[in-house]
Amino acid sequence: MTTTKPTKSIQVQIVPNNQVIEVVRQLTYDPLYKKDDVIQITVTTVPRARLEIASIVSIIQYSCDIVLSNIVNDVSIDFSKVRIPFSWPNKTIREILFANHDSPIALELVSRDCRLALFRKNDHNRRDDWYDQIKNWRKDLPLRFHLMLNELVENVSAHAQLEESRFCFTTGLLFAHKKLYYVVADSGVGLRGSLREAIVTEAKDLASRACALHLTRPQFTSKGIDRGHQGVGLFITSELAQMNQGYLEILSGLQEYEQRDNTVMRVRGITEWKGTMVHGAINLDKEFNYRQAMKLFSDPSRLANDRFLVCQIHLNVYGQRTLRTRELCEEIIRDLELAVERSPKIILDFSDIDEISQAFRGFLKQFVVRNSKIQIMIMVPP
Numbered sequence: 001m002t003t004t005k006p007t008k009s010i011q012v013q014i015v016p017n018n019q020v021i022e023v024v025r026q027l028t029y030d031p032l033y034k035k036d037d038v039i040q041i042t043v044t045t046v047p048r049a050r051l052e053i054a055s056i057v058s059i060i061q062y063s064c065d066i067v068l069s070n071i072v073n074d075v076s077i078d079f080s081k082v083r084i085p086f087s088w089p090n091k092t093i094r095e096i097l098f099a100n101h102d103s104p105i106a107l108e109l110v111s112r113d114c115r116l117a118l119f120r121k122n123d124h125n126r127r128d129d130w131y132d133q134i135k136n137w138r139k140d141l142p143l144r145f146h147l148m149l150n151e152l153v154e155n156v157s158a159h160a161q162l163e164e165s166r167f168c169f170t171t172g173l174l175f176a177h178k179k180l181y182y183v184v185a186d187s188g189v190g191l192r193g194s195l196r197e198a199i200v201t202e203a204k205d206l207a208s209r210a211c212a213l214h215l216t217r218p219q220f221t222s223k224g225i226d227r228g229h230q231g232v233g234l235f236i237t238s239e240l241a242q243m244n245q246g247y248l249e250i251l252s253g254l255q256e257y258e259q260r261d262n263t264v265m266r267v268r269g270i271t272e273w274k275g276t277m278v279h280g281a282i283n284l285d286k287e288f289n290y291r292q293a294m295k296l297f298s299d300p301s302r303l304a305n306d307r308f309l310v311c312q313i314h315l316n317v318y319g320q321r322t323l324r325t326r327e328l329c330e331e332i333i334r335d336l337e338l339a340v341e342r343s344p345k346i347i348l349d350f351s352d353i354d355e356i357s358q359a360f361r362g363f364l365k366q367f368v369v370r371n372s373k374i375q376i377m378i379m380v381p382p
Helices: 019-026 053-068 093-097 124-135 145-159 190-196 201-207 232-243 290-298 326-340 358-370
Strands: 008-014 038-045 074-078 105-110 114-119 169-176 179-186 247-260 264-283 310-314 345-349 375-379
Touching (some): 008 019, 019 247, 019 264, 053 074, 053 093, 053 114, 053 264, 124 145, 145 290, 190 247, 190 264
Parallel strands (some): 310 345, 345 375
Antiparallel strands (some): 179 264
């Protein structure tokens, strides 16, 4: 490792609850960073907190992004104070990224239970070899799991819109506690930024929608020359997580979408993740039916309503502390109508909201009257 003295430091503390969100909150793009800065990231943990593979990947991907974007010169990561499922190399991020690589993978760490790969080149043909390695890695890997992973990874290649000099994304897999945890993280334009450039009209329309509730819906079914941005990867991942009673979390820009088995679906505003991160877990002792998920995408009419017991919407997901404009109020009501299709109980969380207009009160009252069979709970800050 190059022994350049750090000029700035970041302390990342691992906590047991909302861990990935809290890690992202600590990975700031400090406006005081200089191009010649060398950042030292030190990872620590509080008692009873178990470091998640998604947290590890987020730290690595963030470090790669600030180096490749010339925000800082280099980053050194110190994992020595926490337990990680592999041996971290004695190299800086710049040394890893700019070493000579024949493979599109700049760094791959493999142990019995964990695989972490940092992709530096956009070569989908060479990635096919990697998918084969994943497929044959362990006998307890769910059948066709590598196909779901393929959908997520190729989304990065197709839609992150990263120029070659900044092309970089990180993946992680971890077997633990009878589950397979997975994560794919990039630092591209994010889901909404990608959809704005889509060919498919429905996808372009979705880019203007404010709420992350729409991310996993099979809305894009164009054929032929307009094929693209159909939402296959996220839809399949979402359905498999639900059928398998696992969980899924998507971070993109200032929004988070989360679902846990068939119990809770939630959206909320978060500290910005520049790009997209998809992570979750599947249960190894439950069915993983990739073909069934593909059939549901081909024929969404077979999807049942009331698939989640509760849909929780944090109204800070719209990025506003005041809900005043008619356009925003109408957007929120449309999203509530969408939530009703998935859940018989809606929780509206007004935390971080300072003011709502009289118009919004009227819209909300009409929504409640139209959906009298739906349970609606209002959460307000003390």
